[in-house]
Amino acid sequence: MEVGFLGLGIMGKAMALNLLRNGFRVMVWNRTRSKCEGLAEHGASIGESPAAVVSMSKYTIAMLADPSAALSVVFGKDGVLEQICDGKSYIDMSTVDADTSSKISEEITKKGGRFLEAPVSGSKKPAEDGQLIILAAGEKALYDEVIPFFDALGKKSFFLGPVGNGAKMKLVVNMVMGSMMKALSEGLSLAGSSGLNQQTLLDVMDLGAIANPMFRQKGPAMIQGNYPPAFPLKHQQKDIRLALALGDENAVPMPVAAAANEDFKRARSLGLGDLDFSAVHEIVKATGSWGDAV
Numbered sequence: 001m002e003v004g005f006l007g008l009g010i011m012g013k014a015m016a017l018n019l020l021r022n023g024f025r026v027m028v029w030n031r032t033r034s035k036c037e038g039l040a041e042h043g044a045s046i047g048e049s050p051a052a053v054v055s056m057s058k059y060t061i062a063m064l065a066d067p068s069a070a071l072s073v074v075f076g077k078d079g080v081l082e083q084i085c086d087g088k089s090y091i092d093m094s095t096v097d098a099d100t101s102s103k104i105s106e107e108i109t110k111k112g113g114r115f116l117e118a119p120v121s122g123s124k125k126p127a128e129d130g131q132l133i134i135l136a137a138g139e140k141a142l143y144d145e146v147i148p149f150f151d152a153l154g155k156k157s158f159f160l161g162p163v164g165n166g167a168k169m170k171l172v173v174n175m176v177m178g179s180m181m182k183a184l185s186e187g188l189s190l191a192g193s194s195g196l197n198q199q200t201l202l203d204v205m206d207l208g209a210i211a212n213p214m215f216r217q218k219g220p221a222m223i224q225g226n227y228p229p230a231f232p233l234k235h236q237q238k239d240i241r242l243a244l245a246l247g248d249e250n251a252v253p254m255p256v257a258a259a260a261n262e263d264f265k266r267a268r269s270l271g272l273g274d275l276d277f278s279a280v281h282e283i284v285k286a287t288g289s290w291g292d293a294v
Ligand SMILES: NC(=O)C1=CN([C@@H]2O[C@H](COP(=O)(O)OP(=O)(O)OC[C@H]3O[C@@H](n4cnc5c(N)ncnc54)[C@H](OP(=O)(O)O)[C@@H]3O)[C@@H](O)[C@H]2O)C=CC1
Pocket: 006, 007, 008, 009, 010, 011, 012, 030, 031, 032, 035, 063, 064, 065, 066, 068, 069, 072, 073, 093, 094, 095, 096, 120, 121, 122, 123, 124, 230, 231, 232, 235, 236
């Protein structure tokens, strides 16, 4: 099967490579063209625009930064809408809000195309290893048809019903994740300030009821003040902001997530947006009594 792929950032590059490794013919496009060259070395062809990719592909997958990127790639000049038509499908795996996804879905289907939203849980390494968790919603027949792609990209796919449910599920998960990251950061700071060994704190937590891969993977680097980007902080802040908006719409109070959002916003304002989201630790450290101030 041939497939188009739009957006070759941290996630998109790894995902497109996995499709190639699994024997699919892939045509890629990225706003910054230089990022396409690495994929071409692995056998991808390069499209000159999103429209060019859609014109050559029965299925086109997108993995873009945020709602504004997702909308501009579809609605902009030389965008997806210019070539989508009966017989072609668009699968947006970016993390966006339900309104953005619905807008895209409506216009694609008006043109006769089919649409699926399919944001993912799992970061750079799971993307490289084809171990993502796929949260799909939209047209069920299309979901069934693209399972071979999802099998190459992930370890488990969920079909969650109408368009919007995938986006919402993803935002809820990342709202919890952002709040947990703030809690971990406060725990490390409190341990340090109280004269405890921070690695021992991680070891203790890893053996008990709150053990989880995120603490295990990010904790040691946070102690060292290292934040190589796997999940960029600017995207975590976008997700928690969109989750808070979903909370507003549904009158769900979320004071913990709102407090975490303030720290992620502050981190962005201090230029930490392109680091891993664990860099929020620099903000927690700076506002406490332990560690180096930002
Ligand atoms: N990293 C992670 O761990 C995870 C990320 N996600 C989500 O996946 C999506 C991609 O994340 P990730 O790969 O980390 O992000 P990156 O920041 O690494 O990549 C973003 C991609 O979006 C493109 N882009 C940004 N703005 C525009 C625009 N206006 N028009 C066209 N293209 C644009 C970038 O192009 P260019 O190269 O030109 O800048 C790049 O290809 C996000 O929605 C993120 O929330 C989901 C799960 C995990």
